[in-house]
Amino acid sequence: MTPFLVAVALAVALPWAAVPAAHRLAGLLPPREASLALAGAAALLAGGTVAVLVGLVHVPFLAELEHLPFARVTAHWPTVLPVSGVAGALLAVQALRLALAARGRRALLSRAWRLTGEGTAEGDVLVVPGEEAEAFVLPRHRRRRARVVVSEGMLKALGPSERAVLFAHERAHLRGRHHVLSALVDLAAAVHPALARLEPALEFHLERWADEAAAAAVGDRGLAAAAIARAALAGSAGADVNGADVNGAGAHGAGARGSRFLSVSTGPVPRRVRALLEPEPAGPRGRGPRAAAAGLLAAVVVPALLTLGLPYGLHEYVEHAARTIVGH
Structure with a gap:
């Protein structure tokens, strides 16, 4: 029964070990590829954990599948039922956590749309009243098209060229469907807590x-850096009133409105500003798009192989054990 216990241990421990590796690989990639690698790794590691647990739950059905007396199976593997029961319990917990996470995200998004109902639409931009300097994105929801939400306070804090950077930044979030990647990692974290570290x-x-994307749109990396720094400073006054995170990306946006969204003032702004003051990233340590593709491939393929290898190894062991029992 040792291989079954090893399978359980690997299903639980593998994401803890893989997360630091994913962090390191993402650090070598340009932003777009790094984001895709992190989201892909999270999805594959979560899927692999579920696959192993599903396999363990089905082990007791070996007797029926191999036409063996169930008593004979339990005699050779006395821990088969406890291990299968633990796997089933873990799957139930995962399903509950997933349902609660999905429900919570949807409820927060609905609330955010209600709280921005007083805004004035100008194309894809929704201008909301208030002196707080806020800017964030709201994904499409219940037939409402996705919007860039900006407060009157933020518009007053920025000059015309800086506003162009702001809008280009937020539109890049929508165009790249960044909220989908963020939701993917958030839901993967509901499956395995280690993935929350991503x-x-x-x-x-x-x-x-x-x-x-914003720097490319305005054609001036220095201007983009200055605009992001100014927007972050303007929004810092509302940083202490952020609520729960709808997009899983933790922004200052919607501060007074009780939600947090993908926003120009999110994350370690000094690091982002420094990056914009440097040349545009071309790949891992400047080695070009082929190296970037190789890093992205490694970040996704390695977790995929590991997550597929565990269920396959478990299946092979079950078949070997069945032949052993038949031989007795």
Whole structure:
């Protein structure tokens, strides 16, 4: 029964070991590739954990599948039922956590849309009243198109060119569907708590992705850096009133409105500003798009192989054990 216990241990421990590796790989990639790598690794590691637990739950059905007396199976594997029961309990907990996380995200998004109902729409921008300097994005919800939400206070705090950076940044979040990647990691964290450690890193790389898109849109990296710094300073007064995080990306946006969203003032702003004052990233340590593709591939393929290998190894062991029992 040792291989079954090893499978349980690996299902629980593998994400804890893989998260630091994903962090390191993401640090070598440009923002876009780093974000995709982190989201992909989170999804694969969560899926692998579920696959192993599902396999363990089905082990007691070996007797029926292999046409063996169940009593004979339990005689050879006395711990098969406890291990299967623990796996089933873990799956039930995961399902409950997933349901609660999904429900919570949806409720927060609905609340955010209600609280911005007094805003004035100008194209894809929703201007809301208030002196607080806020800017964030609201994903599409219940037939309402996705919007860039900005407060009157933020518009007053920025000059015309800085506003162009602000809008380009927030539109990059929507165009790249960054809220989907953020939700993916948030839900993966509901499956395995170790994956919650990927959320701050994803937040940073999503903001860097939007920063680079904004810099490209205005054609001036220095202007983009200055605008992001000014927006962050303007929004810092509301930083202590942030509520729960709808997008999993923890921004200052919607401070007084009780939610946090993907925003220009999210994350370690000094690091983001420094990055914009440097040349545009071309790949891991400047080695170009091929190296970036290789790093992204490694960040996604390695967790995929590990998560597929565990259920496959468990299946092979079950078949071997069945042949052993039949041989007795």
